[in-house]
Amino acid sequence: xxxxxxxxxxxxxxxxxxxxxxxxxxxxxxxxxxxxxxxxxxxxxxxxxxx
Amino acid sequence: xxxxxxxxxxxxxxxxxxxxxxxxxxxxxxxxxxxxxxxxxxxxxxxxxxxxxxxxxxxxxxxxxxxxxxxxxxxxxxxxxxxxxxxxxxxxxxxxxxxxxxxxxxxxxxxxxxxxxxxxxxxxxxxxxxxxxxxxxxxxxxxxxxxxxxxxxxxxxxxxxxxxxxxxxxxxxxxxxxxxxxxxxxxxxxxxxxxxxxxxxxxxxxxxxxxxxxxxxxxxxxxxxxxxxxxxxxxxxxxxxxxxxxxxxxxxxxxxxxxxxxxxxxxxxxxxxxxxxxxxxxxxxxxxxxxxxxxxxxxxxxxxxxxxxxxxxxxxxxxxxxxxxxxxxxxxxxxxxxxxxxxxxxxxxxxxxxxxxxxxxxxxxxxxxxxxxxxxxxxxxxxxxxx
Numbered sequence: 001x002x003x004x005x006x007x008x009x010x011x012x013x014x015x016x017x018x019x020x021x022x023x024x025x026x027x028x029x030x031x032x033x034x035x036x037x038x039x040x041x042x043x044x045x046x047x048x049x050x051x
Numbered sequence: 052x053x054x055x056x057x058x059x060x061x062x063x064x065x066x067x068x069x070x071x072x073x074x075x076x077x078x079x080x081x082x083x084x085x086x087x088x089x090x091x092x093x094x095x096x097x098x099x100x101x102x103x104x105x106x107x108x109x110x111x112x113x114x115x116x117x118x119x120x121x122x123x124x125x126x127x128x129x130x131x132x133x134x135x136x137x138x139x140x141x142x143x144x145x146x147x148x149x150x151x152x153x154x155x156x157x158x159x160x161x162x163x164x165x166x167x168x169x170x171x172x173x174x175x176x177x178x179x180x181x182x183x184x185x186x187x188x189x190x191x192x193x194x195x196x197x198x199x200x201x202x203x204x205x206x207x208x209x210x211x212x213x214x215x216x217x218x219x220x221x222x223x224x225x226x227x228x229x230x231x232x233x234x235x236x237x238x239x240x241x242x243x244x245x246x247x248x249x250x251x252x253x254x255x256x257x258x259x260x261x262x263x264x265x266x267x268x269x270x271x272x273x274x275x276x277x278x279x280x281x282x283x284x285x286x287x288x289x290x291x292x293x294x295x296x297x298x299x300x301x302x303x304x305x306x307x308x309x310x311x312x313x314x315x316x317x318x319x320x321x322x323x324x325x326x327x328x329x330x331x332x333x334x335x336x337x338x339x340x341x342x343x344x345x346x347x348x349x350x351x352x353x354x355x356x357x358x359x360x361x362x363x364x365x366x367x368x369x370x371x372x373x374x375x376x377x378x379x380x381x382x383x384x385x386x387x388x389x390x391x392x393x394x395x396x397x398x399x400x401x402x403x404x405x406x407x408x409x410x411x412x413x414x415x416x417x418x419x420x421x422x423x424x425x426x427x428x429x430x431x432x433x434x435x436x437x438x
Contacts, residue, residue, distance in 0.1 A: 005206050023059070030058060037066045041073075049203050050074040050081075051172075 009047065016043050080180045081170045081201075083194050084437035086427035087145050087162065092118040092152040092408070096436070099161075102251035103237050103244050110204050111245050113166040114436060115159055115252065116148045124156030125402030127260040127392055128253060128325075131161070133230045133315065135168040135196025137266030138349070139332050139380035142184065142193070144264070146385065146423050147409060156404035159258065163438045165229040165245065167200035182346040184377075186421035188429070195349075199227035205241045215239060217312040225313065230263070233318035246318075253325045259402050260395050261327045263315040264384050266334035269357060269366045269375070273305050277387060278329040280307035280320040286398060287328055290390040298386050298412045300379070301369060326395070330387050332380040333368045350377050381420045382412035 023036045045051045089096075095117040100107035129147060131140035144162035151158060163169045172180060172195075183190035202208070205227050212226040213219075215236050225231035226240055235247030253261060267274035279287035284304065291302045307316040307329075319327035335352040336344060342354055353374030361370035368375070389409060396403035410423060427435045 008207050027055060030062075033059065033062050037062060040066070041070065044070060045074055045077075046203075048074070050078045051203075 012043050012046055016040060016047060019043070076180060077172060080172060080194060081203075083181070083192075085192070085194055086435050086437055088149050088425040088427055088430040089116065089434045089436055090149045090151065090408075090425075092150075092158075093148060093434075094119040097159075097252075099245060099248035099252075102248040102255070105237070106241075106244055106248060109241065110167045110170065111165075111200070111241050113161060113163050113245075114438070115161050118147075118151055118153045118158040118160070120153035120155045120157065120405065122155040125259040125395065125399065125404045126157040126159070126256060127262065127395075127404050128159040128161070128249070128258050129262045129264065129388060130164045130249070130315075131264045132163040132169050132196065133165055133263055134198045134228075134265055135163070135165055135171070136173065136178070136198050136337065137264075137334055138182070138193060138195065139266055139334065139377055139384060140264035140330075142377065142381045142420055143384040143388070146381065146415075146420065149425055150408045150410075150423055151406050152408045154405040154407055156402070157256075158404065158406065159252065159256075161249070164249070164263075165196075165200055165242070166438070167204040167241070168198065168227075168229070169194060169196035169438070171197040171199065171201035173197045176344055178344050179346050179349065182349050184350075184421045184424065185419065186424050186426075188426035191421060191424055199224055200229065200242055202227070214312045215243060219310075219312040221313060230265075230315055231313035233313055233315050234322040246315075250319070250322060253319060253323045258323075258325050259399070260391065260404070261315065261319050261325045262388050262391060263327070263329045264388070265329060265331050266337065266380065267331040268338045269333045269335055269368045269370055270338050270340075270360070272367050274331045274333045275301050275368045275383075276303045276305045276331050277391070278305045278307050278314075278316045278331065280309075280316055280327065282320050283316075283326040283328055286326065286391060286394045289394045290387060293394070294383075294386050294390050294412070300383055300386075300412060302383070302387060328391055330384055332383045333370075333375050334380065335370075335375050352376050352379075376416075378416050378420050379412075382410075382415035385409060385415060386412040 097115040100112045106112040131144040208223045212221040232242040233246045235243040277287040287304045316329040336349045
């Protein structure tokens with residue numbers, strides 16, 4: 001794994017944390033909660049090295 | 052507050068179920084190991100990391116099966132799964148590894164050249180993850196791969212792939228396409244290192260002939276053919292005419308374009324003494340206007356939409372109700388490869404390569420490809436290798 005690839009994994013992890021934080025903070029909109037989880041899907045699959 | 056908590060927990064449970072149900076089959080697919088039984092002809096097994104050490108430990112470090120004859124002679128390399136969604140090539144390699152005995156010369160076989168692509172899946176289109184080849188001992192399960200290496204091995208893609216060393220601008224995807232990264236370099240992206248390792252094998256071991264086996268759509272003009280550069284054209288033409296006349300299946304020769312870089316049939320010839328040949332057999336499964344991409348379509352190549360297009364003369368191959376089965380495609384690859392070796396041996400008798408134990412087109416179509424594979428459960432465990 002080269003340095004650029006490691007940086008991309010770090011960026012992905014950062015986005016997952018930010019989205020997770022938004023999920024926790026969201027109080028009203030169920031639509032937004034679902035959207036956050038949808039956006040999280042490919043990011044989590046990449047971090048888990050599934051796809 | 053309680054409502055909010057309940058909603059979020061419910062959504063997270065659904066999210067987890069969604070991830071597991073979608074991700075688990077992909078996780079299993081990536082780790083699925085295809086057994087092959089090395090036949091009596093296999094004398095040594097190398098790895099690509101023997102030629103580029105930085106590949107060691109990576110998914111791309113694939114096996115190179117070496118079949119050496121009693122008599123010295125010429126050397127040939129046969130490769131498949133350069134594009135892992137064209138599986139007739141893989142089955143042809145397995146057929147060689149399990150059955151071929153080299154009488155004279157040396158045969159190298161790389162069954163899963165792009166081992167990462169063999170563990171990748173195509174998003175969309177509903178491609179199957181596996182297909183089964185029927186054999187007398189049960190179903191032989193083959194992992195269906197994709198055209199390009201997985202981003203899990205090589206990420207991110209560039210905006211444009213600048214080919215090395217010609218600096219030709221290719222699609223960003225081609226950086227993961229091991230038939231665009233030839234001749235490669237030892238410190239480039241992963242696929243360039245894979246092709247460089249193969250180039251090093253060809254140069255160091257002075258390999259005479261390289262055969263890269265593929266499959267192409269029936270609506271694509273470069274199908275049912277041998278693609279060859281100027282230096283291989285004579286042998287390719289005689290081989291093509293011979294199989295057409297003697298074995299009765301259609302085949303022609305396509306010239307390797309000099310200005311389209313990165314392909315095996317171009318760069319192997321330009322960067323080594325080896326004569327390259329790229330074989331294309333029609334694969335209806337890859338055509339766009341077909342019905343569902345089922346295992347049945349993969350195996351029998353029968354599709355009503357292609358049949359209709361064939362009647363309107365829109366296909367580049369003869370196509371009827373019989374489709375274009377896997378047995379036919381493997382048979383074509385086997386016969387064309389054997390004929391290339393035969394014609395090469397005729398032209399360079401001091402570097403002749405002679406094989407036995409390999410069936411040709413008619414025999415494979417009659418018996419089915421599955422009849423040539425051996426049961427790994429009953430084989431000597433030392434001869435079972437996993438791809």
